Amino acid sequence: MPERTAEQDTIITLEDLRPRPEEKKIFSDYFMPRLHPGILFDPKKCTGCGTCEMICSVRNVSQIAPASSSIEVLRDEETGKNFAILCQHCRKPLCIEACPTRAIEKGEDGIVRINTLFCVACGLCTMACPEAAPLIDPLTGEINKCDLCEGDPLCVQYCPTDALTFTKGKRVRWIKGLRWSVQTISFLLLAVLLVGTFCSLKAGALSLSCPTGVLQNIASSGTVVLVWILSASLILGLTVLAGRFFCGWICPFGFFLDLVDKITPKKIGLPSFLKSRMAKYGILAGAVGGSCAFGFQAFCPICPIGSICRSYGAAGTLNGANMGIVAALAGLEVTERRVWCRYFCPVGAILALCAKIGLIKIAIGANQCKKFSCIQCAEVCPMGIIDADQLREGVSPDIPMTECITCMRCIDRCPYGAAKIRFRWQKTVPGNIEV
Amino acid sequence: MKIFDTFYNMKIGIVDLAESSAEVMPLDDQLVTKQIGGAAVNRELFKRYEDENPLILGVGPLTGSFAPASCLSVATFLSPRFGNLCHVPLHLRTGPEMKFSGIDFLVIKGAASSSKILQVDTGAIRIVPAGHLAGLAVPEAVQAVKKEISHSRSILLTATAADHGFSCGSVSTGLTGSLDKAGLAFLMASKNLKGIVFNGIHGLPFAEDNLDHKKTMDRALFADRVHTNEGFFSVLDRIGIEENMKGIAKKAQWHNRACYNCPSPCMSSVEFRWHDPRKNSRVKDTILLSDHLGFLALARKKGGDVFPLSASCLRFGLDPVAVADRLPENGSLLESLHTIEELSVTPEGPAITREPHQIGEIPGGIHALFGGGIPPILPGESWGERVYLAMVLGVCPIFLLLYPEIPEMDLLRFLTKNEHNLNELEENLNLSRKSN
Numbered sequence: 001m002p003e004r005t006a007e008q009d010t011i012i013t014l015e016d017l018r019p020r021p022e023e024k025k026i027f028s029d030y031f032m033p034r035l036h037p038g039i040l041f042d043p044k045k046c047t048g049c050g051t052c053e054m055i056c057s058v059r060n061v062s063q064i065a066p067a068s069s070s071i072e073v074l075r076d077e078e079t080g081k082n083f084a085i086l087c088q089h090c091r092k093p094l095c096i097e098a099c100p101t102r103a104i105e106k107g108e109d110g111i112v113r114i115n116t117l118f119c120v121a122c123g124l125c126t127m128a129c130p131e132a133a134p135l136i137d138p139l140t141g142e143i144n145k146c147d148l149c150e151g152d153p154l155c156v157q158y159c160p161t162d163a164l165t166f167t168k169g170k171r172v173r174w175i176k177g178l179r180w181s182v183q184t185i186s187f188l189l190l191a192v193l194l195v196g197t198f199c200s201l202k203a204g205a206l207s208l209s210c211p212t213g214v215l216q217n218i219a220s221s222g223t224v225v226l227v228w229i230l231s232a233s234l235i236l237g238l239t240v241l242a243g244r245f246f247c248g249w250i251c252p253f254g255f256f257l258d259l260v261d262k263i264t265p266k267k268i269g270l271p272s273f274l275k276s277r278m279a280k281y282g283i284l285a286g287a288v289g290g291s292c293a294f295g296f297q298a299f300c301p302i303c304p305i306g307s308i309c310r311s312y313g314a315a316g317t318l319n320g321a322n323m324g325i326v327a328a329l330a331g332l333e334v335t336e337r338r339v340w341c342r343y344f345c346p347v348g349a350i351l352a353l354c355a356k357i358g359l360i361k362i363a364i365g366a367n368q369c370k371k372f373s374c375i376q377c378a379e380v381c382p383m384g385i386i387d388a389d390q391l392r393e394g395v396s397p398d399i400p401m402t403e404c405i406t407c408m409r410c411i412d413r414c415p416y417g418a419a420k421i422r423f424r425w426q427k428t429v430p431g432n433i434e435v
Numbered sequence: 436m437k438i439f440d441t442f443y444n445m446k447i448g449i450v451d452l453a454e455s456s457a458e459v460m461p462l463d464d465q466l467v468t469k470q471i472g473g474a475a476v477n478r479e480l481f482k483r484y485e486d487e488n489p490l491i492l493g494v495g496p497l498t499g500s501f502a503p504a505s506c507l508s509v510a511t512f513l514s515p516r517f518g519n520l521c522h523v524p525l526h527l528r529t530g531p532e533m534k535f536s537g538i539d540f541l542v543i544k545g546a547a548s549s550s551k552i553l554q555v556d557t558g559a560i561r562i563v564p565a566g567h568l569a570g571l572a573v574p575e576a577v578q579a580v581k582k583e584i585s586h587s588r589s590i591l592l593t594a595t596a597a598d599h600g601f602s603c604g605s606v607s608t609g610l611t612g613s614l615d616k617a618g619l620a621f622l623m624a625s626k627n628l629k630g631i632v633f634n635g636i637h638g639l640p641f642a643e644d645n646l647d648h649k650k651t652m653d654r655a656l657f658a659d660r661v662h663t664n665e666g667f668f669s670v671l672d673r674i675g676i677e678e679n680m681k682g683i684a685k686k687a688q689w690h691n692r693a694c695y696n697c698p699s700p701c702m703s704s705v706e707f708r709w710h711d712p713r714k715n716s717r718v719k720d721t722i723l724l725s726d727h728l729g730f731l732a733l734a735r736k737k738g739g740d741v742f743p744l745s746a747s748c749l750r751f752g753l754d755p756v757a758v759a760d761r762l763p764e765n766g767s768l769l770e771s772l773h774t775i776e777e778l779s780v781t782p783e784g785p786a787i788t789r790e791p792h793q794i795g796e797i798p799g800g801i802h803a804l805f806g807g808g809i810p811p812i813l814p815g816e817s818w819g820e821r822v823y824l825a826m827v828l829g830v831c832p833i834f835l836l837l838y839p840e841i842p843e844m845d846l847l848r849f850l851t852k853n854e855h856n857l858n859e860l861e862e863n864l865n866l867s868r869k870s871n
Contacts, residue, residue, distance in 0.1 A: 044690065047691050047692050047693035047697075047700040048692050048693060049693035049694065049695065049696055049697050049698070049700070050528070050695055050696060051696050051698070054501075054695075054696055057638065058641065058646065061638055062640075063638030063639055063640055063641070064499060064500065064501070064638055064639045064640075064641050065535065065636070065637060065638025065639070066531070066535070066635070067535065067588070067635065067636040067637075067638075068636075068638060075692075077577075077609050077610040077611060077723065078574075078610065078721065079704075079721055080690055080692070080704025080705070080706065080721045080722075080723060081690070081704075138586070138636040139557070139636045139637065139638075157650075158649075158650075158653070160653065160657060160693075160698035160699075161698075161700075
């Protein structure tokens with residue numbers, strides 16, 4: 001760090017007066033995140049009466065002056081649709097970054113406030129905000145920004161149609177803890193205790209097999225054995241019932257990739273020519289074709305799931321060849337999250353086909369979502385299948401269950417209950433919107 | 436009684452279109468003390484300027500306030516269609532925007548030599564040339580006004596029909612039409628007044644306890660949350676329409692809309708698909724239905740074609756009731772659309788017909804405060820003390836008609852909580868009965 005000159009030492013900077021608060025993350029934040037309160041707006045219920053504007057102005061300027069409110073209802077007469085502009089109290093507010101006088105602060109309670117003592121009404125916060133939510137008062141030129149009435153918003157209280165709802169956000173992320181526990185136990189069982197049993201397990205009358213292995217077996221031997229098919233049916237049945245639950249909760253290689261992801265949070269990106277979600281089906285076809293041609297299970301020797309299950313030797317030694325495969329494929333994790341699962345895993349390909357006719361789906365209701373200011377569901381999705389742009393536009397995203405690994409990170413992370421599991425035939429998403 | 440000072444800006448705008456002059460003056464205290472507001476004050480102002488064929492726009496004391504459905508402003512003029520004094524209720528946000536723009540009453544005298552627009556902004560009035568807008572249909576005119584006048588929170592416009600001299604033209608609030616069935620648009624066009632634009636950015640003081648009063652009223656009325664699910668078609672249902680009409684609503688998707696601070700929407704934005712015979716293709720349109728009477732008149736005449744015909748009436752600024760009378764009985768949709776297009780460019784002077792069923796008449800009572808008539812608002816029995824009260828106080832008459840359970844006194848309590856003042860108010864208003 002360059003030394004400050006004597007002249008510099010005499011200059012008092014904004015940093016000295018109002019240093020930016022550092023974002024500290026403590027351990028409990030992982031399971032009990034801080035609240036991100038906000039107001040959710042349902043355009044279907046909004047009649048455009050403007051009661052919210054009227055009431056808000058009463059608090060802002062102690063007068064009935066809808067133009068001076070911190071919420072603005074845009075009424076599109078041509079399409080008949082309404083949209084409310086109001087502060088979403090973002091997780092990472094851009095207005096704070098933009099404010100040259102650091103007049104905007106996010107409190108411990110998650111509410112983003114303007115300190116009027118420091119605000120010079122330059123309007124940069126309005127320009128920086130994706131929703132243009134800090135509103136410029138047309139009469140005084142000052143900035144009006146929602147402060148959630150310190151936790152009990154008047155606009156929500158007075159909205160006659162309940163188009164506005166206040167949410168404090170969700171506190172506990174129990175799914176995360178449960179998933180990591182299940183993944184750890186599964187890993188210990190499959191990779192350490194019952195070594196190699198993912199590929200095939202026989203315990204008395206019970207017979208379980210990897211569906212891809214069974215398919216290659218059939219191809220290589222040219223015979224169809226009913227027991228083989230039955231042994232693969234447990235995992236396939238589970239997929240029909242719960243989607244690619246195996247990939248998200250049980251797969252030991254998936255768990256390994258999740259661990260690798262924790263130490264390589266920054267991604268360099270995968271070349272676009274490799275980004276084809278159809279590639280895994282090609283690899284599956286290649287595995288079956290290869291097995292047919294060579295007369296043995298062509299993919300199994302290099303299967304990372306099988307490799308990780310076989311790598312721990314009976315005497316407590318690690319199998320170098322198997323570990324090499326695991327390490328090489330895990331290395332891909334520096335490009336994207338779960339890159340193997342997204343594009344290349346043939347086991348995932350078979351499960352994807354079952355998930356296509358599965359009973360459940362993940363539904364995200366855009367009306368119950370804070371759109372620009374959150375998008376945490378898209379950020380945490382390891383398969384990258386939640387379209388953040390659709391959410392920003394207020395459209396409930398279409399989530400392909402063939403790609404979803406039912407890890408439920410989106411459900412766990414969403415502070416506003418916008419992401420839920422639905423049956424396939426249900427036509428509504430959270431927020432009672434029909435899709 | 437000085438109770439109205441906080442409910443008004445106490446400003447009146449006087450515009451002389453012939454002289455191209457506009458001034459804003461203090462409002463006479465006595466005027467609102469005696470006449471209270473809305474149509475009653477309008478009538479008094481009309482009498483003062485009677486010789487100059489004035490158009491008076493005014494708000495009530497409750498316009499823009501916490502009172503439910505406080506959206507109303509009233510236009511008062513000598514109706515070219517009925518030949519007597521008429522009061523036209525202007526809904527949506529015209530009233531509050533007018534009040535928040537800094538003036539309470541607007542007197543427009545004389546006629547301009549060329550088309551003009553009045554721009555009312557922060558307590559000042561400007562007369563803006565609008566020759567290039569004359570004859571335009573509503574969407575084009577609104578778009579042009581928004582482009583040229585940057586601060587336009589509420590727009591009141593005449594459109595093709597009135598600009599071409601058709602007496603059954605109807606003034607349009609934005610793209611939404613209005614309840615003008617008395618020739619307001621025709622009068623504006625004859626004054627070469629293309630429109631009035633309000634930019635309401637001022638504020639009004641309020642009594643703290645009025646917020647609690649609003650909460651109590653809302654809670655009592657809408658505790659069951661049933662009323663808040665109203666909308667254009669539910670209102671028609673409540674009025675009692677023919678069974679065969681009920682199916683029409685099912686042909687469209689709608690989204691309920693409300694005027695300023697109205698807890699019970701009576702309008703609906705309707706999205707419908709129809710086969711446009713002029714283009715020979717299927718198209719999707721959206722209109723905001725606010726005129727129940729006009730919709731019923733068209734629906735009774737043309738059944739399922741009511742949506743495209745309503746859209747056409749809104750586009751050209753026509754009164755749907757008058758249009759329904761002129762549509763061919765058994766003609767096709769194409770013929771009906773052509774008829775509307777022809778009507779919109781056909782000069783047809785007013786045939787003065789004083790029709791008692793169209794002009795409200797109640798002897799004595801509150802009616803004595805302002806006289807004249809109000810064109811029909813809702814089908815059936817829509818005349819009565821409550822409508823007149825609404826027109827004076829600045830509250831939507833449709834809301835009061837639909838909710839007879841709201842006592843008049845509850846509205847007056849927004850003005851004052853003092854029992855003595857309340858009694859005095861009641862006497863001033865000549866309310867026929869005392870209510871709680």
